[in-house]
Amino acid sequence: MEEGNLIKELFIPDEEKAFEALMGMRWPEGVYCPRCKSHNLQKRGIRGVSQRYSCNDCELNFNDFTGTIFANKNMSLGEMFYILHNIDVESVKRLSEELERDWSTVNGLVKDFKRNLAENDGDPILEKWK
């Protein structure tokens, strides 16, 4: 039997499921503007799995990841969930081997997540520390 990547197969949720979970956490009462809290929004198309919006009240453009620690990251949401879950128990080296990612890519993400988890007063995942 060929040795596949069991970690990825068993523990990384597929992107749609991961995204659904994030949406349930982020927008339990519907999508609103992160700046002015308005629900008066216009949909602006989809990029990847994420919907883009513009706010009719303050004209902010944003997407489903804006303002979360997952915004502007070059990795799948499922992989980022895995890293978050194991951030305190696994080394960057091991995480990067398991995910078959560059050490530096994983290291950058882990540093960013740790800083955010340590310094954020609000929700550490849904409100990115600036």
Ligand SMILES: [Zn+2]
């Ligand atoms: Zn707005």
